[in-house]
Amino acid sequence: MADMSAYRFTKTHEWVKPEGSDEALVGITDHAQAQLGDVIFLELPAQGARLSAGGRFGAVESVKAASDLYSPVSGEVVAINSEVSSSPELVNQDPQGRGWLIRVRVDGDLPRDLLDSAAYDSFAEADTH
Amino acid sequence: MSANLKSVPLEAVHRAAGGQLVAFAGYSMPLHYGSIRAEHLAVRLRAGLFDVSHMGEVNVTGPGALGFLQELVTNDVAKLTPGRALYTVMCRPDGGIVDDLLVYRDEDGYMCVVNAARHDVDLDWMGQCLAGHQAQLEDVSAETVLLAVQGPEATGIVQSLCPEADLSQIRYYHHRHGEVGGIPARISRTGYTGEDGFELYVEASHARELWSKVLEAGQPRGIVPAGLGARDTLRLEAGFRLYGQDIGEDTDPLSAGLGWVVKLGKGTFNGSDSLGRISGSPPRAFVGLRLGAREVPRHGYPIYRSSRQVGEVTSGSFGFTVGAGLAMGYVDPEVSAVGTELRVRLRSDPEQWATAPVVALPFYQRPPG
Numbered sequence: 001m002a003d004m005s006a007y008r009f010t011k012t013h014e015w016v017k018p019e020g021s022d023e024a025l026v027g028i029t030d031h032a033q034a035q036l037g038d039v040i041f042l043e044l045p046a047q048g049a050r051l052s053a054g055g056r057f058g059a060v061e062s063v064k065a066a067s068d069l070y071s072p073v074s075g076e077v078v079a080i081n082s083e084v085s086s087s088p089e090l091v092n093q094d095p096q097g098r099g100w101l102i103r104v105r106v107d108g109d110l111p112r113d114l115l116d117s118a119a120y121d122s123f124a125e126a127d128t129h
Numbered sequence: 130m131s132a133n134l135k136s137v138p139l140e141a142v143h144r145a146a147g148g149q150l151v152a153f154a155g156y157s158m159p160l161h162y163g164s165i166r167a168e169h170l171a172v173r174l175r176a177g178l179f180d181v182s183h184m185g186e187v188n189v190t191g192p193g194a195l196g197f198l199q200e201l202v203t204n205d206v207a208k209l210t211p212g213r214a215l216y217t218v219m220c221r222p223d224g225g226i227v228d229d230l231l232v233y234r235d236e237d238g239y240m241c242v243v244n245a246a247r248h249d250v251d252l253d254w255m256g257q258c259l260a261g262h263q264a265q266l267e268d269v270s271a272e273t274v275l276l277a278v279q280g281p282e283a284t285g286i287v288q289s290l291c292p293e294a295d296l297s298q299i300r301y302y303h304h305r306h307g308e309v310g311g312i313p314a315r316i317s318r319t320g321y322t323g324e325d326g327f328e329l330y331v332e333a334s335h336a337r338e339l340w341s342k343v344l345e346a347g348q349p350r351g352i353v354p355a356g357l358g359a360r361d362t363l364r365l366e367a368g369f370r371l372y373g374q375d376i377g378e379d380t381d382p383l384s385a386g387l388g389w390v391v392k393l394g395k396g397t398f399n400g401s402d403s404l405g406r407i408s409g410s411p412p413r414a415f416v417g418l419r420l421g422a423r424e425v426p427r428h429g430y431p432i433y434r435s436s437r438q439v440g441e442v443t444s445g446s447f448g449f450t451v452g453a454g455l456a457m458g459y460v461d462p463e464v465s466a467v468g469t470e471l472r473v474r475l476r477s478d479p480e481q482w483a484t485a486p487v488v489a490l491p492f493y494q495r496p497p498g
Contacts, residue, residue: 037161037358038164038165040425040447041423061423061425061447063165063166063358063362063446063447065427066425066475066476089164089167092164
């Protein structure tokens with residue numbers, strides 16, 4: 001797995017990873033994809049859409065359930081991962097890599113209430129039981 | 130995993146193969162070994178191996194076995210010659226379905242295969258119905274393992290383990306006792322996936338050996354272990370009803386579209402009076418609905434005709450082969466004709482609807498040959 005130190009996580013099981021000076025990738029966590037099972041399709045925002053931290057930005061439909069996606073950050077969607085639109089199984093296979101969902105131009109710094117990798121892992125573990 | 134769940138003999142094998150075990154019908158069973166989608170597609174394109182040992186097997190013997198079964202089930206067991214199998218339901222006197230089951234005919238008796246979740250209820254009901262018949266029931270569920278090999282490569286894989294026999298002689302819904310990889314088995318050309326294949330009944334002590342031999346023999350042909358998740362999406366595409374979802378004590382076989390297993394002409398049987406009364410005009414109709422590629426219906430979603438609710442989804446999921454959301458459920462008979470434009474409410478807040486035309490079942494049929 002990639003170096004996790006750059007990733008930050010929400011309690012709603014999304015991750016965000018800074019890219020360059022003011023952009024970031026957003027996706028769902030490995031824990032989330034394991035809980036959801038096979039992803040059938042994703043409902044994602046259009047390029048240019050405005051996101052606010054904690055706000056709903058889309059949904060993921062899996063064999064098990066439809067789940068809303070909540071943005072870890074505020075900002076503007078600059079790209080959608082077209083690869084996951086055509087091959088949603090990428091979200092299961094590589095959720096924190098090639099299965100990223102959107103690229104966002106982030107307003108300012110990352111919110112302070114996001115979890116680091118260790119904090120998220122213990123949160124997710126508790127969430128499973 | 131809860132301590133009061135029953136284990137199937139292959140549980141450790143499933144764990145070692147990466148199976149995600151879930152509680153199903155009181156058993157700890159593999160839901161998938163990584164991906165339901167991959168397993169579903171493997172069964173459609175190559176082959177899958179399913180452990181369905183949670184199913185119950187009950188032998189029926191004695192001079193009164195036929196008379197007992199004729200009264201118990203709705204289909205005509207008198208037509209069943211040794212080496213054949215039939216699908217049927219058994220009903221309460223009010224026509225409600227106790228369970229759906231397979232009945233196998235052997236030279237010296239019958240074997241009924243029932244749903245795991247209904248095993249105890251079925252045994253109790255069958256015991257009550259036994260009164261007045263010279264027949265015996267023997268529950269062999271615990272010592273019987275059932276493995277299903279399904280998919281276009283399935284018959285070739287099983288044949289490679291049966292060098293002595295010509296399995297092409299076993300036609301659909303026929304069975305034979307023989308050896309698979311040297312293991313005594315009931316070899317049955319049946320399944321719950323819509324694909325060709327065999328279901329193999331063996332003694333529990335042979336389970337591990339048979340599992341390994343089938344996987345090994347099937348490896349060059351791309352067989353994969355497949356779990357209950359794929360079994361459910363496969364059976365949905367094939368239009369098979371699932372007990373507890375599509376049928377139950379509160380549904381009758383005629384409304385469920387299972388009139389072909391109800392033989393009112395064969396004489397009196399449990400439920401025959403009630404079913405006779407609604408024959409020709411069942412109160413509800415069981416239909417298939419096809420949604421879009423980005424619309425997934427689920428159990429319990431309401432079905433509408435314009436603004437009036439006309440029914441409810443009993444089984445719904447995404448059909449990985451068909452590439453669309455698929456639903457089955459009951460609707461008012463007047464809106465059940467193929468081509469009728471219905472709607473399924475996917476979400477209530479905010480409201481989200483899918484256009485859902487009634488389509489003929491099954492949703493998927495395997496290509497001939």
